[in-house]
Amino acid sequence: MWKPPDPDSFNAVVWTIVKQIPEGQVATYGQIANMIPPPDGVIPPDYNRLGARWVGNAMNSTPDGEGIPWQRVINSKGEVSLPKGSPGASKQRTLLEDEGIKFSDKGRINFKVYGWNGPSKDWLDEHGFYPPKKFRDDADDPKQMNLF
DNA sequence: CGTTTGACTACGC
DNA sequence: CGCGTAGCCAAAC
Numbered sequence: 001m002w003k004p005p006d007p008d009s010f011n012a013v014v015w016t017i018v019k020q021i022p023e024g025q026v027a028t029y030g031q032i033a034n035m036i037p038p039p040d041g042v043i044p045p046d047y048n049r050l051g052a053r054w055v056g057n058a059m060n061s062t063p064d065g066e067g068i069p070w071q072r073v074i075n076s077k078g079e080v081s082l083p084k085g086s087p088g089a090s091k092q093r094t095l096l097e098d099e100g101i102k103f104s105d106k107g108r109i110n111f112k113v114y115g116w117n118g119p120s121k122d123w124l125d126e127h128g129f130y131p132p133k134k135f136r137d138d139a140d141d142p143k144q145m146n147l148f
Numbered sequence: 149c150g151t152t153t154g155a156c157t158a159c160g161c
Numbered sequence: 162c163g164c165g166t167a168g169c170c171a172a173a174c
Contacts, residue, residue, distance in 0.1 A: 003171095004170090004171090007171070029156055030156070033156090048156090049168075050168085050170090051156090052156035052169090053154070053157090053169065053171085055156080056156060057154080057155080060155055073155080074155085075156065075157080076156075076157060076158085081155040081156075
């Protein structure tokens with residue numbers, strides 16, 4: 001069974017990945033967890049379920065002033081996952097709206113529009129991370145459109 | 149110490 | 162869809 005190595009280094013890895021999320025896009029806790037290779041190299045079937053809480057923990061202890069876009073990580077339902085009505089929750093929503101992200105009337109973000117497809121393959125290879133789940137076909141990705 | 153909690157998620161109804 | 166539940170584990174009580 002996979003468990004995170006010492007929490008400090010695990011958090012550092014999470015932050016490294018979160019910093020790659022571009023403005024105006026969002027990732028999920030489970031998506032981040034899926035990118036981080038387990039120490040023993042064996043991926044359990046419910047891999048992202050195991051890591052999602054730890055990713056949440058890492059977000060909870062995000063250092064301020066280091067440019068980590070913590071607001072771009074949300075839960076699998078597309079909602080801000082901080083306690084409803086908390087100062088942090090409204091702050092996160094405001095930050096995302098400032099980046100141009102729109103919320104549905106039920107407070108959800110459409111992954112088809114704003115979901116992050118992960119870093120470039122080069123970056124993944126360089127750091128040894130797994131490619132994450134994609135929310136859109138690359139053909140539909142605005143970033144890939146005029147790549148030719 | 150035992151219990152509860154938490155920025156989670158997949159799954160079954 | 163929404164809601165409840167099981168499973169996870171480090172941290173805080």
